[in-house]
Amino acid sequence: MEYYLVISTIMFFAGVYGFITRRNLLAVLISIELILNSVDINFAVFNRYLFPDQLEGFFFTLFAIGLSACETAIAIAIIINIYRNIRDIQIKNLNRLKD
Amino acid sequence: MNHLFHDVVFFILAAVVVVCSILTVTTKRILRAATCLLFVLFATAGIYFQLDYSFLGAVQLTIYAGGIIILFVFSILLTTPSGDRARKLKNSRMAAGLIAALAGAAVCIFLTLTHTFAPSRLSGGELPMKVVGNALMGTGKYQYLLPFEAITVLLLACIVGGIVIARKR
Numbered sequence: 001m002e003y004y005l006v007i008s009t010i011m012f013f014a015g016v017y018g019f020i021t022r023r024n025l026l027a028v029l030i031s032i033e034l035i036l037n038s039v040d041i042n043f044a045v046f047n048r049y050l051f052p053d054q055l056e057g058f059f060f061t062l063f064a065i066g067l068s069a070c071e072t073a074i075a076i077a078i079i080i081n082i083y084r085n086i087r088d089i090q091i092k093n094l095n096r097l098k099d
Numbered sequence: 100m101n102h103l104f105h106d107v108v109f110f111i112l113a114a115v116v117v118v119c120s121i122l123t124v125t126t127k128r129i130l131r132a133a134t135c136l137l138f139v140l141f142a143t144a145g146i147y148f149q150l151d152y153s154f155l156g157a158v159q160l161t162i163y164a165g166g167i168i169i170l171f172v173f174s175i176l177l178t179t180p181s182g183d184r185a186r187k188l189k190n191s192r193m194a195a196g197l198i199a200a201l202a203g204a205a206v207c208i209f210l211t212l213t214h215t216f217a218p219s220r221l222s223g224g225e226l227p228m229k230v231v232g233n234a235l236m237g238t239g240k241y242q243y244l245l246p247f248e249a250i251t252v253l254l255l256a257c258i259v260g261g262i263v264i265a266r267k268r
Contacts, residue, residue: 001216003113006212009207013203013207016196017196026171027129029171034120044152048152056241059234069162069163069166069167072167072170078264079174089179
């Protein structure tokens with residue numbers, strides 16, 4: 001069981017690293033997906049190994065997947081709208097939205 | 100024998116997850132990052148299958164690998180000029196990210212490996228679909244009709260919001 005937690009930890013912190021260092025809005029969003037995905041693995045693993053008779057972690061993962069689908073769709077709509085306005089999605093150029 | 104097979108499959112999945120998630124955040128081209136994310140999500144679905152949560156694995160494959168990746172690829176193709184690469188990072192920023200990630204990972208892995216969990220063994224076999232359906236569609240204790248309805252409203256709001264934000268003026 002610990003090994004599942006270790007790989008989800010590695011996935012989580014790879015996401016954190018990408019979230020800090022990436023310059024492109026879409027790459028930041030991909031990092032967020034990694035983070036969400038690693039947390040989903042944790043829920044499922046804890047549910048399966050520690051409380052195999054219950055389903056809380058299972059359903060939490062199920063709803064978290066739905067939520068992240070929503071979040072990604074809205075975020076991509078916003079990013080496309082930003083691209084339409086300033087023809088760029090690099091983070092350092094976002095303050096051009098003020099003009 | 101079965102046990103050994105389980106461990107080998109887990110090892111392969113773990114290798115795919117670790118290598119591809121690191122590639123996802125370090126590769127220069129964003130389309131490659133999306134492809135690596137796809138492999139990470141496939142391996143995650145494999146982990147769910149291995150935990151005997153086949154329904155969760157199927158949901159992961161259809162929603163993440165089928166839906167979200169398509170969204171990503173389309174938006175990358177729409178917004179990124181061809182041949183675009185991530186620019187070289189400033190060293191300070193890269194060091195900050197690396198230190199944060201490595202320190203956090205070290206603390207978490209240390210805690211995970213030193214903490215003694217309650218004795219656990221994968222047991223019970225496949226989670227029957229009937230149990231999932233009953234728990235999802237019931238209103239009693241440990242049943243999830245209300246969150247299910249809430250997420251349907253959320254999805255509707257998400258559809259409307261997506262259209263409103265992204266439509267042409």
